Structure formats: C-alpha cells, structure tokens
Amino acid sequence: xxxxxxxxxxxxxxxxxxxxxxxxxxxxxxxxxxxxxxxxxxxxxxxxxxxxxxxxxxxxxxxxxxxxxxxxxxxxxxxxxxxxxxxxxxxxxxxxxxxxxxxxxxxxxxxxxxxxxxxxxxxxxxxxxxxxxxxxxxxxxxxxxxxxxxxxxxxxxxxxxxxxxxxxxxxxxxxxxxxxxxxxxxxxxxxxxxxxxxxxxxxxxxxxxxxxxxxxxxxxxxxxxxxxxxxxxxxxxxxxxxxxxxxxxxxxxxxxxxxxxxxxxxxxxxxxxxxxxxxxxxxxxxxxxxxxxxxxxxxxxxxxxxxxxxxxxxxxxxxxxxxxxxxxxxxxxxxxxxxxxxxxxxxxxxxxxxxxxxxxxxxxxxxxxxxxxxxxxxxx
Numbered sequence: 001x002x003x004x005x006x007x008x009x010x011x012x013x014x015x016x017x018x019x020x021x022x023x024x025x026x027x028x029x030x031x032x033x034x035x036x037x038x039x040x041x042x043x044x045x046x047x048x049x050x051x052x053x054x055x056x057x058x059x060x061x062x063x064x065x066x067x068x069x070x071x072x073x074x075x076x077x078x079x080x081x082x083x084x085x086x087x088x089x090x091x092x093x094x095x096x097x098x099x100x101x102x103x104x105x106x107x108x109x110x111x112x113x114x115x116x117x118x119x120x121x122x123x124x125x126x127x128x129x130x131x132x133x134x135x136x137x138x139x140x141x142x143x144x145x146x147x148x149x150x151x152x153x154x155x156x157x158x159x160x161x162x163x164x165x166x167x168x169x170x171x172x173x174x175x176x177x178x179x180x181x182x183x184x185x186x187x188x189x190x191x192x193x194x195x196x197x198x199x200x201x202x203x204x205x206x207x208x209x210x211x212x213x214x215x216x217x218x219x220x221x222x223x224x225x226x227x228x229x230x231x232x233x234x235x236x237x238x239x240x241x242x243x244x245x246x247x248x249x250x251x252x253x254x255x256x257x258x259x260x261x262x263x264x265x266x267x268x269x270x271x272x273x274x275x276x277x278x279x280x281x282x283x284x285x286x287x288x289x290x291x292x293x294x295x296x297x298x299x300x301x302x303x304x305x306x307x308x309x310x311x312x313x314x315x316x317x318x319x320x321x322x323x324x325x326x327x328x329x330x331x332x333x334x335x336x337x338x339x340x341x342x343x344x345x346x347x348x349x350x351x352x353x354x355x356x357x358x359x360x361x362x363x364x365x366x367x368x369x370x371x372x373x374x375x376x377x378x379x380x
Contacts, residue, residue, distance in 0.1 A: 001126065004031040007136030009115055009127050011036030013047070013091075014142040014264025014281050016098040020056065021285040023105055027292060031107045033134055035127060037114045040099065043092035045243055046165070046207065047278045048199075050343055052083040055282060060093045063201055065180040068339070072185050072331030079339045086180055088199055088207075089278075115143060120257030138298055140288075141256065142264035144246075151250040157316035161245040161275045164218030165209035168226065171234035173203030183334070185327040186229050187221055190214075193319055193326035196225050205238070211275075213323060218242070245275035249313040255299050261288070268304070272312035273319075274346060307355070308348040317370040329362050336361035 006022060008015035011034040019032050065086045068079045102108045113129040118141055125139040151158050181198040188194070192213035200206040210221050226232050252268035254261055263269065269284050270277040284301065291300040319326060333342060337358060344350040345358045 001133050001135045002033075003124065003135040003137075004033040004109075005137050006030060007033045007035065007125075007127055007134060007139045008142070009035055009118055009139055010142035010264070010266075011038075011040060011110070012142060012264065013045075013094065013278065014267070014269065014285075015140060016095070016102070017281050018140055018263060018285040018288060019102055019108065020098050021282075021289050023102065023108070024056065025289045025293070027289065028105070029107060032102070032105075032109070033136065034102065034108070034110045035115055035129060035134070036110075036112060039112060040095040041092070043090050043239070044241070045091035046199075046209075046241065047089040047091060047094060048087065049276065049278045050081070050084050050086045051279065052085070055279075057089060057094065057097070060089055060097045061087045062090045062093060063088045063177075063199065065178065065199075067179045069179050069181045070183050070330075070334040071181065072183075072334070073327055075331050075335055077334055078179065079334075081339060084339070084343060086182070118143075118257075118260060120260050122258065125257055125259040137259060138292075139257075139260045140263045140298075141260055142262070142266050144265035146244055146246065149246060151248060156250040157248060157272075157313065157320060158250065159213060159247040159316060159319060161247050162212050162215045162218070163209055163241070163243045163245070164212075164215075164222060165207055165241045166219075166222050166226075166237045167205070167207050167239040167241075168232075168235045169238050170204045170232055174230070174232055175200035175203050175206045177202050183330060184225075184229075185330070187225055189324045189327060192323035194221075195327070195330075196222075198230075209241075213319075215244075245270055245277075247272055247275060247316060247319075249309065249316055254301065261298050263288070271346070272309075273315040276346070279347075305348055314367060314370055314374060317374050318366045321370060321373065322366045325363075325366055329366065332362045333358070 008019055015034060019034060022032060066081050068081060068086055070077045111129060116128045118139055119126045124135045124137050127134045127139060177200045184196045187196060194212040196210050198206055198208050208222060208226060210218050246265060249272050252262060254267055256262060264281060269280045271280060287301040288298045291298050341354050344354055
C-alpha cells in the first residue's frame with residue numbers, strides 16, 4: 001500500500017477545502033491523496049455565503065452583491081449590507097481552481113474511483129477503492145449519503161431542504177445586477193417553508209431558485225414565479241440545478257477512529273436550521289489545520305456552541321410543526337432587525353444583547369409551543 005500523511009475520502013467541497021488549507025499552511029509538504037468517484041467536471045452546485053472578511057477563494061467569486069431584497073406577504077425591504085457582501089461561487093469554478101492548485105503540488109495525488117470502505121488501525125487507517133488500498137496517517141471522511149442517513153426520530157429532528165434552480169436569460173433587461181433577492185415568499189407555502197431567491201448576474205441573466213421542504217412541482221413553481229410573480233414572459237432556460245441539504249440536529253461524531261475524522265455534511269458542518277455550509281467548512285478546515293500544528297492530531301476543534309445548538313433544535317421543531325408560518329417569522333425577523341444582527345445570529349457570533357433582541361423580534365407563540373413540545377419529547 002502507498003501511504004500518505006492525509007487522505008481525503010471524498011473530493012467534494014469539504015475534502016478539497018481541507019486539502020487547500022493544508023497546502024497553504026506549514027503542513028504544505030505533507031503527502032495528500034484525494035479520492036472521489038467523480039471527476040468534478042460539472043457545475044453541480046452553487047455556493048453562497050455572506051461575509052465581511054476576505055476568504056481564500058475570493059478570486060473565484062462569480063458574483064457579489066452589496067444589497068439584498070426581502071419580500072414577505074405584506075412587507076418588502078431593500079437592505080444595504082454595509083461592510084458585508086453576499087457572494088456566490090459556482091461549483092465548477094471552485095473545483096477547477098482548487099484541483100489545479102493541488103495538482104501543481106508534487107506531494108498531492110488524485111485517484112478517481114468508488115470508495116468501498118474505510119478501516120481504522122493502530123498506526124494508520126486504510127481506504128479501499130476496488131482492489132486498491134491506500135493507507136493514511138489521517139483520513140478525513142466526507143462520504144455523506146442522504147440515502148443511508150436515517151437518524152432516530154425519537155432523538156433528533158431531520159428535515160430535507162430541496163433546491164430546484166433555473167439560470168434564465170431574458171429578452172429584455174429586467175434584473176438589477178446590484179440587488180440579490182435572498183427571500184421571496186410569494187409562492188404557495190403548502191404547509192411548509194417555501195421561498196425563492198434570485199441572484200442576478202446581468203440585466204438579462206439570473207439564477208432563480210426554489211427552496212422547499214419537498215421535491216414536488218419544483219419546475220411548476222419556478223415557471224409560475226418567473227411568469228406571474230416577476231412578470232417575465234420572454235425567457236429561455238440556460239441551465240438547471242437541483243439538490244438536497246440535510247437539516248438536522250443529529251450530533252454527528254467527529255472522531256470515528258484513531259485515525260479517522262468526519263468533515264463536511266458527514267461532520268455536521270451544514271448549519272441545521274438554514275442549510276448554509278460553505279463558510280462553516282472553511283472555518284472547520286482552518287481549525288483542523290491548527291489542531292494538527294498545536295497537538296499533532298486533527299481532533300482538537302471547537303465544539304458547536306450549546307446555545308445555538310438549542311436554537312437550531314427549536315427552529316427545526318417550529319419548521320416541522322408550523323412550516324406554513326415560517327414566512328411570518330422571517331418577515332418579522334427582517335422587519336425588526338438590522339441585517340448585521342441577523343447575519344451575526346446565523347453565524348453564531350451574536351452577543352447576548354443581540355440574541356435577546358432577535359428572540360423578542362419574532363412571533364413567540366410558535367416557539368413557546370415548540371419548546372414545550374421539545375421538552376416533553378426529550379423527557380420521553
């Protein structure tokens with residue numbers, strides 16, 4: 001077996017991000033193997049995030065917006081982001097950029113193939129790809145599978161956040177490329193949280209995406225929104241995308257062996273109540289590198305803050321029980337809070353006064369009922 005210092009069991013966003021952080025650290029000369037069944041040559045996802053700080057991937061940001069629009073049932077708000085920017089990276093651009101940077105390193109190898117199993121050992125862990133086996137001092141497992149993920153519903157929440165998007169081109173300039181619509185609730189809620197967002201690239205081109213709790217009728221809802229709500233009748237669909245995020249407060253184990261650690265969705269890096277993951281993955285990658293430098297192993301990373309874990313569980317309970325009321329909750333949130341407070345709350349960096357202000361800014365009755373139900377549920 002060929003042996004490596006680090007093996008990425010999965011070469012998606014999480015695996016590539018960690019490898020990229022490693023080659024930009026004092027560990028840059030360590031041997032790294034990237035294993036994945038796909039060539040990563042398709043634009044299979046859109047990565048969005050807000051930040052007021054530079055990132056390692058600013059050079060591949062496809063579009064950035066300094067203003068956001070929120071549209072509720074009876075409320076609309078145009079928001080100046082101040083020092084923040086809402087940014088978008090296309091999945092294919094990310095793959096090409098990171099894989100090229102890694103390929104330029106003589107100590108980094110790529111192997112394309114289906115990973116059959118990961119086995120821990122006393123001195124190293126092994127990863128089997130068909131008849132081949134690879135040994136790694138540290139193996140990072142990002143092999144999350146929606147098909148096989150079935151947590152105990154008596155102990156945690158699990159909802160699925162479905163995405164269905166069209167990139168459209170219009171005959172006329174109908175979009176303002178300086179304003180992104182983050183939430184537009186002008187679509188039938190159907191007893192769940194359903195909204196659309198619009199990311200304009202030019203006056204004639206934009207990504208229009210439906211986010212819902214079920215996969216049904218995505219194209220129908222998109223067509224209705226574009227043609228009736230936005231009033232766009234002359235357009236063509238340039239590209240389509242779709243996907244599913246796991247929204248769960250299941251506590252994913254980070255250390256699954258002496259030499260094996262989970263990352264990405266497999267490591268619980270998807271924000272349970274929102275589905276955002278990109279910056280959380282970058283923060284986790286940086287923490288893993290720091291742990292290696294200070295302790296000699298990757299496992300000394302910060303735990304998720306207890307208070308925000310409870311907030312995520314509470315929000316998931318509200319979404320599960322009162323999904324059709326989420327538009328009222330989000331409307332109150334954006335009506336009563338500055339965007340900086342909202343972003344800091346979602347980023348889990350809010351101060352105590354900011355937390356309290358957020359709590360009293362939204363309708364309390366769904367959360368009181370959810371908390372009562374959650375407490376009874378936890379005692380069972």
